Amino acid sequence: MTSSNIFISTTCLKADIFTSDIPEDVKGVEFSGGFAYRPIGDFRKLIGKVKSSGRNVLIHGYFPPQEKSIILNFASLDSDLVARSLTLAESAISLCAEFGIPYYSFHPGYLATGYEDKGNFIFEKKGFASYGDALSIFRRSFEKLYDLSKKHGVRLAVENLFINRGNVKDSLNNSFEEIEELMSLLPSDVGLLLDLGHMNVSASYMNFSRDEFLRKYKAKFGDRLFEIHLSENKGDFDTHDPLSAYSWQLKCLTGFRSCPGVDGKGIRITLESRKLDPDILRKNLLLIGKSI
DSSP: GGGGEEEEEEEBBOTTTTTOOOOOOOEEEEEOOSSSOHHHHHHHHHHHHHHHHEEEEETTTTTTOOOOOOOTTTSSSHHHHHHHHHHHHHHHHHHHHTTTEEEEEEEESEEEEEETTTEEEEEEESSOHHHHHHHHHHHHHHHHHHHHHHHOOEEEEEEOOBBBBBBBBBSOOHHHHHHHHHHHOOTOOEEEEEEHHHHHHHHHHHTTTTHHHHHHHHHGGGEEEEEEEEEEEOSOOOOOOOOTTTHHHHGGGGGGGOTTTTSSSSEEEEOSSBOOOOHHHHHHHHHHHHHO
């Protein structure tokens, strides 16, 4: 891995990326959250501008934002929400194809219907699907996602999710065993995005060892891992805090140096902390660079 493998999520930036320059230290940008709705042409121009500056680009999750905001959910009992999630994904995959981005990454979904509140997702306490039913719905949805990816020549990477605040099991893909089960249902060319912040929360609530999770994960999925997301939290919620010099997440990156990534050039590493001051952003990028 080299510095060209290091990205920041658009959620890291305090300033509006449409009107402000991206810090010089940033070599790659993952377009994700942090945007209000705009016509797709505006985002197409923005991606082109970022790429023309010599930076690498990735697309993840909720990008491009939709006119009517949704919680992305390919596992929902609400067929209309699944359809809208697929529409968003088709736009994302199309942009990946247009700008030579090798994969689109996303999480599989939730067991309940929810809404966004100040950047956090809140889920209704009633109407939860069973884990098995949600997994079955995701598998059917994924067939359409996979067809879209093949049509556009873009690969897919599935992200792990986490147990919600208060030990509420409202999502798919939290533990190693759940990741293993889900990936066994998908084609072998589908990759993975490992979110270490999400894993930390799940480990706390599900009482599993982070070290043991990583050992099994690298052994089983090292060749299918495309990307790692980094952000700190205290284990109770996915707060997207900045990294510290003593972060366990930085220490574990060395174990992934031999992973080939999507193109044989190593995995992508994306900082996903939120709204960082420029000095903190710069220090976090330096820490990641030293760790890889």
